[in-house]
Amino acid sequence: MNKAFRYRIYPTKEQESFFAKTFGCVRFVYNKMLSERKAIYEEYKDDKEQLKKQKLPTPAKYKKEFEWLKEVDSLALANAQLNLNSAYRNFFRSKSAGFPKFKSRKNPVQSYTTNNQKGTIRLIDSKTIRLPKVGNVKIKLHRQIPKDAGIKSATISKTATGKYHISILVEYDTDIKPVVPTVGRTLGLDYSSVSLFVDSNGQNADYPRFYRQAELRLKQEQRRLSKMQKGSNNRNKQRIRVARLHEKVANQRKDFLHKLSRQITNAYDAIAIEDLNMRGMAQSLTLGKSTNDNGFGMLKNFLAYKLAEQGKPLITIDKWFPSSKMCHCCGNINKALTLTDRMWTCSCGITHDRDINAAINIKNEGCRILGVA
Numbered sequence: 134m135n136k137a138f139r140y141r142i143y144p145t146k147e148q149e150s151f152f153a154k155t156f157g158c159v160r161f162v163y164n165k166m167l168s169e170r171k172a173i174y175e176e177y178k179d180d181k182e183q184l185k186k187q188k189l190p191t192p193a194k195y196k197k198e199f200e201w202l203k204e205v206d207s208l209a210l211a212n213a214q215l216n217l218n219s220a221y222r223n224f225f226r227s228k229s230a231g232f233p234k235f236k237s238r239k240n241p242v243q244s245y246t247t248n249n250q251k252g253t254i255r256l257i258d259s260k261t262i263r264l265p266k267v268g269n270v271k272i273k274l275h276r277q278i279p280k281d282a283g284i285k286s287a288t289i290s291k292t293a294t295g296k297y298h299i300s301i302l303v304e305y306d307t308d309i310k311p312v313v314p315t316v317g318r319t320l321g322l323d324y325s326s327v328s329l330f331v332d333s334n335g336q337n338a339d340y341p342r343f344y345r346q347a348e349l350r351l352k353q354e355q356r357r358l359s360k361m362q363k364g365s366n367n368r369n370k371q372r373i374r375v376a377r378l379h380e381k382v383a384n385q386r387k388d389f390l391h392k393l394s395r396q397i398t399n400a401y402d403a404i405a406i407e408d409l410n411m412r413g414m415a416q417s418l419t420l421g422k423s424t425n426d427n428g429f430g431m432l433k434n435f436l437a438y439k440l441a442e443q444g445k446p447l448i449t450i451d452k453w454f455p456s457s458k459m460c461h462c463c464g465n466i467n468k469a470l471t472l473t474d475r476m477w478t479c480s481c482g483i484t485h486d487r488d489i490n491a492a493i494n495i496k497n498e499g500c501r502i503l504g505v506a
Contacts, residue, residue: 405499
């Protein structure tokens, strides 16, 4: 199994300078390769055979012209090429991914990835990690890496507030035995913009809505930021204040979702969840802010890997499945049901809460897919 562990690191001033140089070189190489690939396509787009014969640019091509590229980790530049190739594959596989874009130095989050070659990335002790061309860096090792795990790569990132983190990707052997789920140990989750979700037991997540709590303070600080002169020191200080508020909200949300997903994973053997278009819902004028605040997609990702670690399945139900309109008792579909109808009565005489009924239908469909009687 491959798994990434993220830690806080505390580089020295010299190491911060090297990280900044590497971020810039990786961004430069990525943009150069993307620009050249676009130029090749424009030149040979009418001749597909010639287009296939064209040699794609590599980071080594630019080192003769730009000598300063040799000062940084060569594997970081090689990973920039891999990232560009991945971006192209994602675009051709699904247009919703969007065409690869040029990287901007104004992006508040900067990062680069390097690979471990014969111990170039290794933990010296519980407070120090060794990185290629950087040396020993102070690290806060708040959780241990599995024993006998081999380090594959490391991604160094800098946040908008100036904090540095490292994500260490490790590979280790696991002995996961698949769990056979039962109806009683299966849970259905129906998305709710108010409380994050309602489950098939009639319980809701009671999400605290962290962004709404911080919204007034954010408005005040962002208003101050908009009135300051661009490029001034005071504006940069205010930008960091705003970034810290956003970072706090993001950390609160992530902490809540991690704890909630762990509780659900430990309590049930299988989870059924709808495959919703969260990006489309986030663009809604009425539900956009609540959708972004809830982080339902993040919860789904957390559940997926935590269940997989325990050999438990996560079943995704098709978004066109009529979970809200179908009566879970008789199977009748109420085609006249609208989004504003929170309670409705079926022709069989049963009165349903819309969300609870949908969660039960999602659970039943998940059991059907699993083949659980």
